[in-house]
Amino acid sequence: MLSLSCADPWPEGSMGLEEKVVTTAGQTRERDRVVDTNNNNNNIFCSSINLDDSLTSLQWLQEFPIVGASVSQRANQQLHLFSQPQGSDTPASPLVEDPTSMQLTPRTPTAVASSRVQSLPGIMAPCHCLDEVDYKTNAHIRPPYSYATLICMAMQASKKTKITLSCIYQWITDNFCYYRYADPNWQNTIRHNLSLNKCFIKVPRRKDEPGRGSFWKVNPQYAECLLSSAYKKRRMAPVQSDLALQDKLRVNLQPQPKSQRLLREFKEATAAEQNCYPHQGTMPGSLPVVREGGGNKRHAPSVATINGDSKVLRRSNSPLFPVDEQKEIGPLKEDFDWDALLDSALSGKLNLEGGEPFSCIMKEEDLTVRGTLITPGEASVGTADTPVLVENQASNDVPDFDEEAFLATTFLENLRPEEEEQGHSDFLCSSTVNVDQLFDLGESLGGDPNFWIDSLL
DNA sequence: GAATGTTTATCTTGCA
DNA sequence: TGCAAGATAAACATTC
Numbered sequence: 247m248l249s250l251s252c253a254d255p256w257p258e259g260s261m262g263l264e265e266k267v268v269t270t271a272g273q274t275r276e277r278d279r280v281v282d283t284n285n286n287n288n289n290i291f292c293s294s295i296n297l298d299d300s301l302t303s304l305q306w307l308q309e310f311p312i313v314g315a316s317v318s319q320r321a322n323q324q325l326h327l328f329s330q331p332q333g334s335d336t337p338a339s340p341l342v343e344d345p346t347s348m349q350l351t352p353r354t355p356t357a358v359a360s361s362r363v364q365s366l367p368g369i370m371a372p373c374h375c376l377d378e379v380d381y382k383t384n385a386h387i388r389p390p391y392s393y394a395t396l397i398c399m400a401m402q403a404s405k406k407t408k409i410t411l412s413c414i415y416q417w418i419t420d421n422f423c424y425y426r427y428a429d430p431n432w433q434n435t436i437r438h439n440l441s442l443n444k445c446f447i448k449v450p451r452r453k454d455e456p457g458r459g460s461f462w463k464v465n466p467q468y469a470e471c472l473l474s475s476a477y478k479k480r481r482m483a484p485v486q487s488d489l490a491l492q493d494k495l496r497v498n499l500q501p502q503p504k505s506q507r508l509l510r511e512f513k514e515a516t517a518a519e520q521n522c523y524p525h526q527g528t529m530p531g532s533l534p535v536v537r538e539g540g541g542n543k544r545h546a547p548s549v550a551t552i553n554g555d556s557k558v559l560r561r562s563n564s565p566l567f568p569v570d571e572q573k574e575i576g577p578l579k580e581d582f583d584w585d586a587l588l589d590s591a592l593s594g595k596l597n598l599e600g601g602e603p604f605s606c607i608m609k610e611e612d613l614t615v616r617g618t619l620i621t622p623g624e625a626s627v628g629t630a631d632t633p634v635l636v637e638n639q640a641s642n643d644v645p646d647f648d649e650e651a652f653l654a655t656t657f658l659e660n661l662r663p664e665e666e667e668q669g670h671s672d673f674l675c676s677s678t679v680n681v682d683q684l685f686d687l688g689e690s691l692g693g694d695p696n697f698w699i700d701s702l703l
Numbered sequence: 704g705a706a707t708g709t710t711t712a713t714c715t716t717g718c719a
Numbered sequence: 720t721g722c723a724a725g726a727t728a729a730a731c732a733t734t735c
Contacts, residue, residue: 392725411707433706435726441709448708458735459707 385423393432393439396422397446401464408449408461411437 381389391399400417401409409417415433419426440446440462449461 394725431727434728437706437708438710438727439725458705 381422381424382420383423385427388424388428389422393435394443394445397436397439397443397462398464401462408463410457410461411440411459414440414462 379387381387389396396418397414399421400414403417403421404413414436418436425432440448445465447463447465449463451457451460
């Protein structure tokens, strides 16, 4: 179960002021992360943004292991999204299907980071599946998420419109034990990502607000692009490329919940009808993969000695979290489900129009984008009354699937209920989608329903 | 001084 | 082979 803490550990009082944050003139640096404020198009495909830019797209979302997370629930046709009741006993850590799941013997970070790859063909240990790793308690396995993903997860889990850097740190360390003991250099990478990644927007702290540093939020324009980007081609590790092999491995080597098997069989059956999935190999439904060594040196952050001469992040009394920040943050108890983000869109919780899940922020406050002040009016890229779908796709350097995504989005918008103004992150909290809806989506697109379902799964 | 934020450089892997 | 993407490291500036 892909679940992250999503309780409201961020007391309202702590963020109350932030809702009215006004950009101060104290920005000493102007960043070039510019939202096209003149573009009043509610362009769901972000025509003003080159999504293919490095660190621009939400392609990292595709890296999120969506399938393993809730496929069994889907098989039940009732997909309960972000709906773990507060205080439930469900694991608060991501990808926790069974909190008592594996605890690998200590290894070097590099070795464990690629444990999945190593455990594949022939040597795949049924239990050693990252889907079942409790990252909250397992300090030896690096979570297979990019830093951008981690940041966004923290933002989503906070259920707040914006969070501080220290909150991000804390959420990560609270939910990923690995980073609790890792060399704190990863924090540098977090900061680097926040600064560089266009998906994140800095919201300056008001001068009368105590604390240090700015707040950060997800760029709503990229939230808009969630769906379309979710269909984007993803990079595939070699072990992923062979879908047949992958399926075989998953079917034969991994113990699957019954519901999961049923869904798989169902998909296989429907796939046989449709012959093939033209995009399947690139869909986010693939297994999450820990790429061997990650992106660069492909080694995990060095793990500090647990005995602790090194700087080690501790949960509550870390110097990373000043008193005022710690008051903002409580233990994260709710679950967090990324595929629910997509599902929320399907069920209409994810507003694809001018609002968007994060747009409530934009309506209420000024913010800076790469140092550029964005007023609420400017920030709004459209209105609910006048949704502007892509007029200028040609200028959008987006692949051909945009047309499909366009249709999908149009369909999804038709599903959208009233809650768009309910605001904040509540859109993530409760929603259900059944498989029929997914099929309706596929059919409404006039294409292969399996493609869409596979895409969304 | 520590935390935060920005920028640059480098490296590795996967993909076209 | 070149590019994209992500990770890492480091230097530097700003703020508290």
